[in-house]
Amino acid sequence: MKSISGIHNKLCLDANLYQRRTQRIVLLKGPLVISRMFTVQKKSAIIQAVKFPDSLQYRYAGIMKDIANILVLIPCHNEQDRISNVIREVRKALPSADVVVVDDCSSDDSARVASQEGARILSLCSNLGYGAALETGYLYARKKGYEIVLQMDGDGQHQADQLQFILEPLSSGTADITIGSRYLADTGKISTTLTRRLGHKIFSAIVLILSGLHISDPTSGFQGLNRSALALFSSGIFPCDFPDSDIILMAKLSGLRIKEVPAKMKERSGGESMHSGFMPLYYGVKMLLSIFIVLLNSHIWRSWRKQNIEGPRLSN
Amino acid sequence: MFPRQLIASVILSTLLLVLVIRLVQKQRLDIAYCWLWIAVALASLVIVIKYEWLSKMSAVIGSLTNTTTLFLLGFFAVILMCLQFSLVISAHRRQIKKLCQQMAIIEAMNKDDKDKDTSGKKDKHG
Numbered sequence: 088m089k090s091i092s093g094i095h096n097k098l099c100l101d102a103n104l105y106q107r108r109t110q111r112i113v114l115l116k117g118p119l120v121i122s123r124m125f126t127v128q129k130k131s132a133i134i135q136a137v138k139f140p141d142s143l144q145y146r147y148a149g150i151m152k153d154i155a156n157i158l159v160l161i162p163c164h165n166e167q168d169r170i171s172n173v174i175r176e177v178r179k180a181l182p183s184a185d186v187v188v189v190d191d192c193s194s195d196d197s198a199r200v201a202s203q204e205g206a207r208i209l210s211l212c213s214n215l216g217y218g219a220a221l222e223t224g225y226l227y228a229r230k231k232g233y234e235i236v237l238q239m240d241g242d243g244q245h246q247a248d249q250l251q252f253i254l255e256p257l258s259s260g261t262a263d264i265t266i267g268s269r270y271l272a273d274t275g276k277i278s279t280t281l282t283r284r285l286g287h288k289i290f291s292a293i294v295l296i297l298s299g300l301h302i303s304d305p306t307s308g309f310q311g312l313n314r315s316a317l318a319l320f321s322s323g324i325f326p327c328d329f330p331d332s333d334i335i336l337m338a339k340l341s342g343l344r345i346k347e348v349p350a351k352m353k354e355r356s357g358g359e360s361m362h363s364g365f366m367p368l369y370y371g372v373k374m375l376l377s378i379f380i381v382l383l384n385s386h387i388w389r390s391w392r393k394q395n396i397e398g399p400r401l402s403n
Numbered sequence: 404m405f406p407r408q409l410i411a412s413v414i415l416s417t418l419l420l421v422l423v424i425r426l427v428q429k430q431r432l433d434i435a436y437c438w439l440w441i442a443v444a445l446a447s448l449v450i451v452i453k454y455e456w457l458s459k460m461s462a463v464i465g466s467l468t469n470t471t472t473l474f475l476l477g478f479f480a481v482i483l484m485c486l487q488f489s490l491v492i493s494a495h496r497r498q499i500k501k502l503c504q505q506m507a508i509i510e511a512m513n514k515d516d517k518d519k520d521t522s523g524k525k526d527k528h529g
Contacts, residue, residue: 209507215500223504227511
């Protein structure tokens with residue numbers, strides 16, 4: 088199967104060829120191009136795109152957005168007041184992407200509200216934690232053969248119109264993981280607590296020292312993954328609670344390309360943050376231990392890299 | 404060791420051993436989790452019968468009295484048991500996580516298939 092970047096060139100040609108024709112011709116040609124290039128079924132994405140003609144752009148970026156098999160993954164726990172708005176914004180930004188909400192055993196009506204908005208719901212029967220909810224989404228995405236997974240929080244902090252910046256490095260094939268950083272975005276003063284800012288600095292420095300990778304916002308859950316990253320994260324190694332710096336380090340040691348992009352974020356409009364109370368203290372200790380374990384397991388990541396990253400490249 | 408103390412210790416250790424075996428027999432305790440309890444009961448029996456071994460051990464670890472050695476051994480046994488419980492809980496947590504995830508995925512995939520069938524039927528009729 089060809090990579091996304093391989094399809095990029097072909098689609099650029101096709102987009103130019105059909106730019107002067109009507110939208111319908113572009114859409115009809117789409118499935119033919121896709122069926123030649125992919126082994127997995129992508130036609131449904133185009134058919135879905137017909138339903139949202141306003142979103143279609145004749146530029147390559149627009150076509151790419153519509154044909155690539157994209158899943159927007161939203162883990163949520165008790166977000167009934169915010170989740171519908173989040174889904175609506177995602178639909179506006181990426182109309183052809185599938186939206187999956189992982190309901191981490193909410194005690195409110197989050198799942199029903201999300202379902203009414205047309206999102207597919209993955210309902211966990213027990214509260215497993217943020218990381219496990221994400222992992223469930225990754226497993227689903229892998230089973231369904233999605234090319235790209237974009238993840239954002241269900242509390243409305245992450246803005247759906249920023250998804251395109253997360254998507255771009257993945258669709259152009261320049262990164263395996265993209266992380267949206269609030270510190271790189273030009274938003275003026277960022278209102279975070281001193282503890283959180285300090286935590287970001289410390290873990291950012293740890294990641295930099297251990298992997299040479301500068302990540303300004305290591306706790307950002309606003310991320311995008313391609314198939315390689317999806318394969319690593321759904322292999323049973325994903326932590327249940329806080330998948331942050333440890334996961335970044337693990338991905339880097341596994342040979343994945345990580346890119347940080349600016350992404351504007353909003354303040355929480357309500358609900359309870361998972362970093363409230365004594366949680367930051369637990370988070371710090373847990374993350375340090377987790378990073379230590381990741382380093383101890385370096386041989387696992389090295390062998391994963393050989394099997395999944397270097398092996399395929401050599402055989403190509 | 405005084406004879407009364409010896410008899411009491413033997414009775415208590417034997418009772419513990421019998422209790423563990425009976426619980427396993429009645430399937431209230433899994434064989435997988437009973438080995439540490441059996442080890443504790445057997446160890447107490449051995450210590451009572453071969454009391455001089457405890458004195459030798461005290462000399463080896465440098466404790467002045469046998470009571471200290473016994474306390475240390477008991478403490479170590481309790482720590483081991485807690486560790487075993489943590490292992491069991493961790494394994495159960497992993498299993499529950501996997502189960503919940505699989506249930507959620509299967510449920511969603513069933514819905515996907517149903518939606519596909521419904522839209523297929525609509526296309527056929529429409």
